[in-house]
Amino acid sequence: MDVTEAISADAEPASLHQRILADISDRIMSGEWAPGHRIPFEHELSAEYGCSRMTVNKALSQLAKAGLIERRRRSGSFVRRPQSQAAILEIHDIKTEVAALGLPYRYELTSRRKRKSTPDDRERLGLKNSGAVLELTCRHFAGAQPFCHEDRLVNLAAVPEAADESFEENAPGPWLIGRIPWSAAEHRITAVGAEAETAAALNIAEGSPCLVVERRTWSADHPVTHVRFTYAAGSHALVARFTPSQS
Amino acid sequence: MDVTEAISADAEPASLHQRILADISDRIMSGEWAPGHRIPFEHELSAEYGCSRMTVNKALSQLAKAGLIERRRRSGSFVRRPQSQAAILEIHDIKTEVAALGLPYRYELTSRRKRKSTPDDRERLGLKNSGAVLELTCRHFAGAQPFCHEDRLVNLAAVPEAADESFEENAPGPWLIGRIPWSAAEHRITAVGAEAETAAALNIAEGSPCLVVERRTWSADHPVTHVRFTYAAGSHALVARFTPSQS
DNA sequence: CGCTTCAATATGTATATACATATCACGAAA
DNA sequence: TTTCGTGATATGTATATACATATTGAAGCG
CATH class of the missing domain: 3.40.1410.10 (Chorismate lyase-like)
Incomplete structure (x- = not known):
């Protein structure tokens, strides 16, 4: 799958976790959050968006699977440096x-x-x-x-x-x-x-x-x-x- | 990417939704569930595995994103025919x-x-x-x-x-x-x-x-x-x- | 007979909650 | 000073619940 799947630059994602995902992905792509940067904790994002942690978790889990971020227990989630480029042929x-x-x-x-x-x-x-x-x-x-x-x-x-x-x-x-x-x-x-x-x-x-x-x-x-x-x-x-x- | 990401033939996935995902993916790969076949409803699988619908939903959503199945409201989820072959380069x-x-x-x-x-x-x-x-x-x-x-x-x-x-x-x-x-x-x-x-x-x-x-x-x-x-x-x-x- | 309406159904999304687990930091003991 | 344990913390997983939404099939009506 393409795993990433329309990860950014969309018109208006319907669901909340998609919006959160797109927001974060945009900030990474624009360079605002450089590789190594710690993105806000789940509880911070849930407060910011006024939603539950599960919703934030869904967005962050997808970003992690897409390889954009790396999640570390106790430490938080960090922007990953793209490592092995992969192309879908x-x-x-x-x-x-x-x-x-x-x-x-x-x-x-x-x-x-x-x-x-x-x-x-x-x-x-x-x-x-x-x-x-x-x-x-x-x-x-x-x-x-x-x-x-x-x-x-x-x-x-x-x-x-x-x-x-x-x-x-x-x-x-x-x-x-x-x-x-x-x-x-x-x-x-x-x-x-x-x-x-x-x-x-x-x-x-x-x-x-x-x-x-x-x-x-x-x-x-x-x-x-x-x-x-x-x-x-x-x-x-x-x-x-x-x-x-x-x- | 890979969305697909180690979708089948794993030793022993730790989490329940991963096990469900692997089970279904195996049955599709083996041909037991051919393209077009309707896989059990979420509530049936949750009964079968003795877990909540959310857990099944997580597995099925991932399979859908990976392109293995197609989900249709009110009708259920169906095995998709692989259409365009894609290789990860x-x-x-x-x-x-x-x-x-x-x-x-x-x-x-x-x-x-x-x-x-x-x-x-x-x-x-x-x-x-x-x-x-x-x-x-x-x-x-x-x-x-x-x-x-x-x-x-x-x-x-x-x-x-x-x-x-x-x-x-x-x-x-x-x-x-x-x-x-x-x-x-x-x-x-x-x-x-x-x-x-x-x-x-x-x-x-x-x-x-x-x-x-x-x-x-x-x-x-x-x-x-x-x-x-x-x-x-x-x-x-x-x-x-x-x-x-x-x- | 064809059309609309409506209810049943399966998925989609979100919530609050709970407990598990890995890991870091700090403090106590050697 | 070093080592070990312990608690705090953030993520990982799962649950029960709730409501939204699309779609289908059947009932009802013209």
């Missing part, structure tokens, strides 16, 4: 992404192989035991041009139904999303020079710069899938919205 | 990043120019009015090799003190962090082929693939800085942790 469906460009979308399956997992596969999936996996490569087109090359490994132990799906019509990404609730995932974003296979798939010169997004997904501690998306440089940018700090 | 300080590689860190200022903002500057900063800006370019080294090229624009209207700082010793990033509380930022991650200037700065061939991270920062609606970090491909990867759904 929204991962869009490729189809909608292409649609946003105003171009017609097309999906094409390039290859589909079922096999016993190799050590390399297990490495990619973060799998310990051997088992069957499904490797899919495919292309996503924006108009006539290939937009994205996808190389995906699916753990058939976690998603046995995938063995019965051809993926000639449906891209594996949306198919999996609609089937598996996931609890965790990990992204890795890098730049590479295109290798022969992806260069051919994307219709670009070998060695030309590409953006690579790798994603590993777990559902309840079981590895589900690993996917590597490759975009030609310039065709794609990842955009992230920022939120100040997180615990 | 942690942005680390370059110095600590290099330190994590076990290499000695060095910072070097390449250029420093103060000027009236050009239209291009205003475009980069998202600035309407003209005003003075400071452009800095610098390099971050990991061992003997240049690790990152930084090109930064600082809005002097928002940070006048920056005009008096030489930035020969201190990198502008940490300097700004310690001075300006920010409320929002926007990231853009792309891949490019190195241009002449950055290729020279990074000691790589022109046109070789690079990862570019651009960041625009606001403090209380005022543009503060725009920075473009360029890393040679292979030297750097952005890693993001996933959280399911967000509002």
